[in-house]
Amino acid sequence: MPQRYDAIVIGGGHNGLVHAAYLARAGKRVLVLERRPRVGGAAVTEEIFPGFKFSVFSYVVSLLRPEIIRDLELPRHGLEILPLESTLTPLPNGDYLAMWSDHDQTRRELCRHSARDAEAYDEFGQLMHHMAMAVKPILGMVPPDPTSLSPGDLLGLARLAKHFRRLGERHFHALCKLMTMSSADFLDEWFEFDGLKATKAASGIIGTFLGPRSPGTAYVLLHHYMGEIDGAFRAWGFAKGGTGAISEAIAAAARARGTEIRTDAPVARVLVKGGRATGVALESGEEVAASVVVSGLDPRRTFLQLVEEPELPADFVGDIRRYKFRGSSGKVNLALAELPDFTCLPGVGPHLRGAISISPSLEYVERAYDDAKYGEFSRRPYLDIVIPSMIDPAMAPPGKHVMSIFVQYAPYYVNGGWDDAKREAFGDAVVDTVAQYAPNIRSAILGRQVLTPADIERILGLSEGNIFQGELSLHQLFFLRPAPAWAKYRTPVRGLYQCGAGTHPGGGIMGASGRLAALQVLKDWR
């Protein structure tokens, strides 16, 4: 083992890269090992069809922490986040619901459907703003363990207690409701127009094997509200050049600080000696030594594949085995000869620059879940569609377009298992669903890529194809993510850390796990 590093990061996903960049910033000699030929993990841009570039997996960004953008000087390394302006929900009766970036425009539009909802919308927005403010400090802290009496934990808990006391009664109660209710029930308390409720509720099911009527989904709704761009919550953006450009910018920032990044370098296992991680062995047989090993992979891959079981306490292994993934979503990427022409709002317009949500009613989304509950992909799925080439024309040849369709539900455990025929049938169901609202879509398709949870697992190594490295359900959050007592990025093996979305605060292109893990590693280093 000739070369010695201070730290080896397993997995060049965006969290692994953020982690490496922060360690390198502190003067550490860091090596990142990525199995695939390119960095980024789920945040990659690939030219699937000649001239057409896709954010193949993860496709929008809202949660990338602004402090990371500043600390790592990502704009100087090419990062630019463009605003995603609107949400259009086509309705089965030929009408639509549009929510614009301009407040008055949205209000007028909501009034067409329900004057009451238009008023409630402002109040709801204000409440969600307070809720996001309430949980925001949690995103930026290493989770304190409530059962611990160590000074650090007690201090963290005291800070939280003080923070929540300041919330006031009304907001504290609302937060409790959000933590426990279903998104449908929560939204029922506010709105009457079904199309609005369904579109909002859809945020509560993304990446989760639950329906809008399942308790716990209100929290996922909130998780998507915490996205913050320029001080405004619930703002979504699109990275110029696709989500891969985010990874490339972070990688460039890490390299600028001396980090070495090796692609096509799959790790076989973590080397452990006397209860302490000493390095890694690559699949090629090569061994690399380091003082610290950090895994950006999900908890199952880290603890059940990379580490020999005898090195870990049995309880912990049990917890990790029970940690829930249950991938529930797929992705369809289309190369288009022309823009989709929506029957409800014909022609080219600003509505094509935002998100298009196929979520006409709560019942529609719940029924989509029903299919999945019994082991089938949704015949009429919930879709979140964006057309990145409308925002960044460089994603497609001039005049042509790319369409990214996030699809839910596509259960990992599908009846009969996923095979080529089932994948194509799934793709057909998605295109048929789009065609109901934009009939020209079929003839516009020049190329189609369909990704099932099985594909996501196979290509990216995300267990069961879960996009968040494990469900964002309450029993898997904060000091319980990924396992009780091991939520502080440390692991039962000394010198082995975790920095992926399987740790607090979880999924989305947020980078917070990578950054917080780096702060913890550096703290332990002293």
Place this chain on the structure above:
Amino acid sequence: MLKVTPFHPRTAPLAQGQAWRRWAGYVVASSYELLHDREYHAIRGAAALFDVSPLYKYVIGGRDAVRLLDRVVTRNVAKCRVGQVLYTPWCDADGKQIDDGTISRLTEGTFRMTAADPNLRWLHRNAAGLDVTIEDVSERTAALSLQGPNARTILQVAADFDLTGLKYFHLTSARIRSIPVTISRTGYTGDLGYEIWVDAAQAVPLWDALIAAGTPYGLTPAGMLALDVARIEAGLLLIEVDYISSHRAFIEAQKSSPFELGLGWTVALDKEQFNGKGALLGEQRRGTAWQFMGIEVDWDSLERLYAEVRLPPRLPTVAWRASVPIYADGGQVGYATSGGWSPLLKQYIALAHLESAFARPGTPVRMEITVEHRRKQAAARVAKTPFFNPERKRGGGGGGA
């Protein structure tokens, strides 16, 4: 009645919010869309099209054209080659800045000068005894500014001229869809960009040609609000905002020298004679009292000030133009004159006049912020400008996309 520019027939129908701003007696769009975000991002992410026709433009010719210009401006015009453009300030006899603009050498003996203020009288006064012609072509010449990473690609689609060879701060004559134009690689955004100068009668067809060529590449008409954010990121100063023309200042303290405005690099003290040379030589010897620098407001400090009143930071997404005190140690050491939130850099930035002792990059200072009606001070740092300086601004060749 304010005047409208030659592009008004095209720009007026685009103004969704009827948000217009006055510029040199004209109306131009503040933003075309209801919010200026997308127009801003077009500058940094694709390409933006600005109507910059209100600029004052003079064509200067005659045997002594170089002598006149070299007498007026601080840069060395004699060294300016045909096809080159100079950015330059000009000063009064006391070395205090009157205005700033560009000088383009169109032919061996003809120059075009652009200015923010009317300068015809000043040019004539300096032309006494010289063999020159000075023509005010402000109304006759319309101008568009095409800025952003895709600017070259778009212009290349429309123009008959190979733009890969056109260097930063150079110009060429060309045809765009058979319309004769002058294209200069200049702008006010600190990005890759071009300004296109055209006879006012051909303005509308030029607009249409550029929009047609640029739409597939994300070309977006943009207004002054978006431009203001970009020019602050680029550290470019604005007359009557960041400095007062010495011709308009009521008291000496309101005047600034080019050295005090960060334009020392434009002062060719080796030139034989020019307006203000003596005073500027003296200032160079004595040292400059003020510097014009960037300010980066510390996010954590800003967040804390707002958290005290339980608000998230309120960010100036529309750039402000006001005098904001800057403090260090015990007292005030300067004032910021422009500032705003950079959506690209995720940073609150400002341009400020600072006493030289506090102007070194990295110096910790504090900027006044009003939080819920109370004056607070946010921690900040002195920074070099430009805040954002992409390689493509000066870089050559290739596509832009």
